[in-house]
């Protein structure tokens with residue numbers, strides 16, 4: 215039954231920083247490693263039906279890893295419940311037997327969030343895939359846990375509405391709630407945190423709650439603690455999100471995209487800061503360094519100049535969009551930007567942004583056989599130029615290939631540190647670069663992760679970011695909501 219320890223890749227990442235693990239020492243119940251018994255599997259079959267329970271090796275392995283470098287740790291069993299009630303019964307069963315529960319959306323996460331390091335039951339929520347309501351006049355919708363962002367937007371197309379939060383992958387919207395995801399549109403429309411109005415959550419003992427109140431779908435609320443945002447970014451460690459009520463937006467009347475090339479990263483990032491300081495309501499403003507542009511061209515068959523470049527987009531009424539475009543073009547020029555390429559045509563724009571969303575694959579294809587470590591720091595916008603420039607220097611002074619791409623309008627950028635899985639030296643060097651980047655960001659009032667979440671790989675940075683007091687509160691919240699430590703144990707906090 216058990217097939218643990220399929221350590222395909224880099225193994226557990228070790229930081230060069232002396233990590234104060236005592237600051238996160240778990241006072242929670244320890245979950246034992248051990249197979250899920252056949253009697254529990256029989257009960258899971260009773261709850262979900264035999265076709266919605268799998269112990270097959272390929273299914274377990276497919277659910278034991280995400281898109282990150284973290285190695286595969288398959289769960290003992292995967293269930294595909296078709297209703298909140300079934301999720302609740304599965305949770306209750308696991309609670310009674312103290313068996314880990316690992317919620318699974320699309321498995322596109324960047325931090326090993328779905329790995330079953332303690333075995334247990336993977337709850338794949340994708341069969342709950344109904345859009346339950348679209349309240350066009352209120353600009354909101356309610357989706358079940360398996361609905362993806364592309365699926366939602368396809369079904370909204372004829373309504374004149376859309377949901378703008380756009381990680382590159384077509385992941386589940388509830389997975390996006392769980393990781394606190396964002397993407398290229400967040401500079402204008404916000405992240406999941408600003409766009410979730412209510413969540414239905416199954417707690418570890420099977421209780422079902424609605425975080426904003428039963429059926430509540432208001433733009434604002436001062437009622438009680440903000441439970442909704444407690445679960446946003448909780449990465450499956452506090453409960454299973456089975457439904458989300460989300461804000462929707464009117465599709466913009468006019469959209470204009472552009473690319474502009476710069477002599478160096480500093481001038482590109484200076485342009486970003488100045489653009490935002492001018493109050494231009496950018497819809498997207500993304501930076502690709504020259505290495506990323508090279509990978510982008512090769513992967514998506516473009517022939518853009520291989521220098522640091524900004525990808526821009528403006529949304530609004532036609533005359534506003536044109537005016538804003540002109541102002542930003544002038545700012546780009548003033549900072550040494552050249553070859554401002556406009557993309558007005560819808561197909562051209564879609565092709566461009568699809569290629570931008572594929573940057574992760576473009577970067578990882580630069581070295582065949584390599585794996586990667588994707589970083590995700592975020593700083594206040596005024597500190598962005600210095601951190602991007604320092605980080606680039608640090609990478610250039612190392613032996614690691616590390617293209618940079620960023621949602622720079624939010625002060626958030628990624629490096630993909632490309633390493634060979636059989637080279638402990640490269641892995642150590644990349645981990646050290648990542649640690650320095652996170653430390654640098656936190657010193658500037660930033661965070662170790664803007665959108666990918668903590669998962670397994672950033673737990674040691676939380677201590678620095680929150681200090682002992684903050685870690686204690688997080689541990690107490692975990693203890694209250696998950697007293698048996700069965701919800702995705704060992705993710706976000708060192709509870710394993």
Ligand SMILES: Cc1cc2c(cc1C)N(C[C@H](O)[C@H](O)[C@H](O)COP(=O)(O)OP(=O)(O)OC[C@H]1O[C@@H](n3cnc4c(N)ncnc43)[C@H](O)[C@@H]1O)c1[nH]c(=O)[nH]c(=O)c1N2
Pocket residue numbers: 280281316317318319320321322323324326327328339359380381382383385386387388389390391392393394395396397398449450451453454455456571572574575665666702705
């Ligand atoms: C090419 C590419 C590009 C991007 C990204 C990925 C890839 C492959 N991502 C990362 C990823 O798409 C993002 O983290 C998603 O929110 C993950 O959603 P999944 O449905 O795949 O969750 P996945 O199944 O990977 O799970 C992620 C975590 O959430 C938990 N979880 C999932 N569903 C849950 C539920 N219903 N209830 C409770 N917990 C649940 C899991 O347990 C796990 O801890 C990203 N991200 C981003 O923010 N910005 C970006 O720009 C990109 N870009």
Ligand SMILES: CCCCCCC(=O)C(=O)O
Pocket residue numbers: 324382397570571573574575577588619628629630
């Ligand atoms: C090329 C860097 C990829 C980082 C992971 C995907 C992501 O978040 C993105 O914005 O792209």
Ligand SMILES: [Mn+2]
Pocket residue numbers: 397621628665
């Ligand atoms: Mn991103």
